[in-house]
Amino acid sequence: MDLQENKLSNKDKNLFYSFTQHLIDVYKEGNLVFIYRGESFKGLRKKLFSSNGDFSRRKLYERLFIVGDKARHFFMDKFEDSDNRRCLTNIKDCSDDTFDFIFERIEKVLSAPNLESRIHQSCSTRFLQYFRDRSNHDEFIKSINSCTKLNAKNRLNLRDYYLFFLHIAGSSGIRKETMLVSSSLSIEVAESFAKDDPIIIYGFIPQPYHNFVVSPWLTSEYHKIALRNSLPTYQTFGLFPKQIEISVKGALFPCFILGVQQIENKSFVINPHILNIKSPNKASKYGIPVKQKDFMKSILASKYMRFISTDIQGNFEQTEIYR
Numbered sequence: 001m002d003l004q005e006n007k008l009s010n011k012d013k014n015l016f017y018s019f020t021q022h023l024i025d026v027y028k029e030g031n032l033v034f035i036y037r038g039e040s041f042k043g044l045r046k047k048l049f050s051s052n053g054d055f056s057r058r059k060l061y062e063r064l065f066i067v068g069d070k071a072r073h074f075f076m077d078k079f080e081d082s083d084n085r086r087c088l089t090n091i092k093d094c095s096d097d098t099f100d101f102i103f104e105r106i107e108k109v110l111s112a113p114n115l116e117s118r119i120h121q122s123c124s125t126r127f128l129q130y131f132r133d134r135s136n137h138d139e140f141i142k143s144i145n146s147c148t149k150l151n152a153k154n155r156l157n158l159r160d161y162y163l164f165f166l167h168i169a170g171s172s173g174i175r176k177e178t179m180l181v182s183s184s185l186s187i188e189v190a191e192s193f194a195k196d197d198p199i200i201i202y203g204f205i206p207q208p209y210h211n212f213v214v215s216p217w218l219t220s221e222y223h224k225i226a227l228r229n230s231l232p233t234y235q236t237f238g239l240f241p242k243q244i245e246i247s248v249k250g251a252l253f254p255c256f257i258l259g260v261q262q263i264e265n266k267s268f269v270i271n272p273h274i275l276n277i278k279s280p281n282k283a284s285k286y287g288i289p290v291k292q293k294d295f296m297k298s299i300l301a302s303k304y305m306r307f308i309s310t311d312i313q314g315n316f317e318q319t320e321i322y323r
Helices: 010-028 041-048 057-067 096-109 113-122 125-132 134-148 152-172 187-192 221-228 272-276 280-286 295-300
Strands: 032-040 180-184 198-206 245-249 257-262 267-270 306-310 316-320
Touching: 010 032, 010 198, 010 272, 010 280, 032 041, 032 187, 032 245, 041 057, 057 257, 057 295, 096 125, 096 134, 096 152, 113 152, 125 134, 134 152, 152 180, 152 221, 152 245, 180 187, 187 198, 198 280, 267 272
Parallel strands: none
Antiparallel strands: 032 180, 032 198, 180 245, 198 257, 257 267, 306 316
16 A cells, blocks of 8 residues: 555555565565564554644654664653763763663663573573672673773674663663564564554664674674673573564564555555665665655654664664754
């Protein structure tokens, strides 16, 4: 279906199917994964519209395919300079204060009664003993500083490695501060998280995966850095391996969104930018070319407090929004 939820013309239908077939071939070559994110119209509306009077389903789809679906940090994590917030203030924040926050939150997760069975199945004895012992706090920060002083990228990767563990843990771990967007390799898992007029956002992530996602079971670089530096590690799927979590860094960008399935009526609204693809090969490697001329207008009309951009090479920049 198109943005007005009308049936596609035969021409547009053929263009869409041709591109998705190309993606399937690339997937079979091992060069991309398909991801699915369970959401709701209500949830997207809260993020994408600052005014109820401005809302329509067509505008929601239109805005999603321009702005994307961003992590809670960009929507919920409100703080002022006067708050003296010193951790996780930015997509690139890997300060000592951020690692201090990580240690304390892992310690909290490991004492959460509702996660006890999952913790014992997914966390090694060393991991449990290390983060449950408050005296290891300073050693943790010291170890991070020691092993990353010559490589800032490793420091950021270690931050993301431990943030994945907290992100998977849910509200006991990290919620409004998270810079990750949950998705799954499983449509069924995505559907289980879709509530209140449920929808599933279909997307794809190309190789190299570590440029876009933080999922140690898929992007082993994160786990290897921790192992190489003798830091405590966890089972790479996190606390809920059956969810087959793909945590997308920062945002599920519109260039990686194929469309939205409305679960109740089984309709599928396609990303209209797919119809303008000139080179399927480039689109499967670098994302669907999205016309961004209306981006600032769309982001300012949303409730996002900040947004993120990427060079598709694993580097990200965050921009605050001042209205």
